[in-house]
Amino acid sequence: MWQKLYEALESRNFAIVAVAMDSRADAARPWIEAAAPTYPCLIDRHHRVAELYNMVNVPQAVWIDENGRIVRPTETAGAYEGFRKMDRATGTMPDEVAAVTSGAKRTYVDAVRDWVINDRASIHAFDPAQAKAHLSLPTETIAAAHAHFRLGQHLLGRGRDAEARRHFEEARRLHPDSWNIWRQTHTVDARGLASGPEFWARVDALGTRRYYAPVDMKGMPG
Amino acid sequence: MMITVIHEDRDVAITDARVTGDGLWLTAPDVDRSVGWTLKPEGLCRDDTCVPVPRGRETEFVDGRAVNIAAFWRHMGGPVVRDDTGETWVLGTSAHQRAQTLESLEAPDFALPDLQGRMHALSDQRGKKVLLVTWASW
Numbered sequence: 001m002w003q004k005l006y007e008a009l010e011s012r013n014f015a016i017v018a019v020a021m022d023s024r025a026d027a028a029r030p031w032i033e034a035a036a037p038t039y040p041c042l043i044d045r046h047h048r049v050a051e052l053y054n055m056v057n058v059p060q061a062v063w064i065d066e067n068g069r070i071v072r073p074t075e076t077a078g079a080y081e082g083f084r085k086m087d088r089a090t091g092t093m094p095d096e097v098a099a100v101t102s103g104a105k106r107t108y109v110d111a112v113r114d115w116v117i118n119d120r121a122s123i124h125a126f127d128p129a130q131a132k133a134h135l136s137l138p139t140e141t142i143a144a145a146h147a148h149f150r151l152g153q154h155l156l157g158r159g160r161d162a163e164a165r166r167h168f169e170e171a172r173r174l175h176p177d178s179w180n181i182w183r184q185t186h187t188v189d190a191r192g193l194a195s196g197p198e199f200w201a202r203v204d205a206l207g208t209r210r211y212y213a214p215v216d217m218k219g220m221p222g
Numbered sequence: 223m224m225i226t227v228i229h230e231d232r233d234v235a236i237t238d239a240r241v242t243g244d245g246l247w248l249t250a251p252d253v254d255r256s257v258g259w260t261l262k263p264e265g266l267c268r269d270d271t272c273v274p275v276p277r278g279r280e281t282e283f284v285d286g287r288a289v290n291i292a293a294f295w296r297h298m299g300g301p302v303v304r305d306d307t308g309e310t311w312v313l314g315t316s317a318h319q320r321a322q323t324l325e326s327l328e329a330p331d332f333a334l335p336d337l338q339g340r341m342h343a344l345s346d347q348r349g350k351k352v353l354l355v356t357w358a359s360w
Binding site for chain 1: 226231300302305306310313314317320323325328329331332335336337342344345347350353354355356357358359360
């Protein structure tokens with residue numbers, strides 16, 4: 001999804017840093033090899049970036065300027081709720097839902113391009129006050145959840161699976177909004193996806209709440 | 223007792239440690255090495271910040287040249303999580319500190335490996351606009 005954007009903009013002093021929230025590099029490998037990106041694709045076994053930037057899902061992104069300052073803090077990067085309306089047996093989506101979903105992706109990619117070309121004059125570039133107002137900040141329980149997740153990862157790497165699972169359970173309990181933690185610590189199916197009945201039950205339980213946090217960006221579906 | 227202290231992206235093995243229930247006693251140099259705080263007469267210090275030992279509770283925090291880093295950590299508001307055997311301790315960064323960093327709008331730096339194991343830091347891209355974007359296989 002990002003390679004084309006990168007190729008179009010790399011001559012304009014633009015970089016992409018992609019981070020896979022994956023405890024096992026081998027799980028991410030086939031995806032990276034298939035996409036063959038020319039920008040760095042990093043493996044974040046311990047979800048360190050999620051902890052530093054208070055991320056809860058993928059894809060989420062942050063815009064950072066030439067001086068290392070945050071221009072747009074953590075937000076959903078072009079994903080939309082469309083998948084919730086898909087036919088779960090066939091995996092197909094109604095055309096109008098698919099159109100809104102691809103529209104969200106296009107809007108996001110266009111916004112990145114606009115920022116790279118027009119810099120601070122882009123309507124999508126937040127000034128510092130706006131950037132601060134859009135920050136989502138961690139709580140003490142979120143910080144504790146990350147500590148339990150980190151210990152669980154460490155124990156899992158040493159074959160102490162049962163004990164690791166207890167810490168993962170605690171991390172999920174403390175940070176129920178984190179799909180990163182939930183899906184990473186959930187059993188995956190043969191395709192490597194944590195998208196079985198329990199996943200769908202959890203998505204359905206959201207009700208009117210969003211799976212991907214809404215993005216404050218002109219042109220984005222509400 | 224041989225223990226591992228995990229803090230930020232550090233994972234430090236320590237041979238000279240003592241575990242007492244919820245307490246983790248390390249020598250002052252090991253505290254410095256594992257979490258980057260230094261024991262001084264005014265308390266436990268990092269950069270310009272010093273956290274004094276709470277009055278009347280000295281024995282909970284300092285014992286000769288040993289520091290109960292777990293007690294200090296909780297006192298400072300950071301999460302402390304240990305395994306069943308007390309061999310592994312995670313001293314997490316407090317929400318307050320994370321929030322302060324984010325509110326400065328300075329993008330927190332990190333270094334992570336690519337598939338070939340080569341390390342890349344976010345700060346390697348300084349001078350460019352960066353789209354930092356996550357994904358996952360699951």
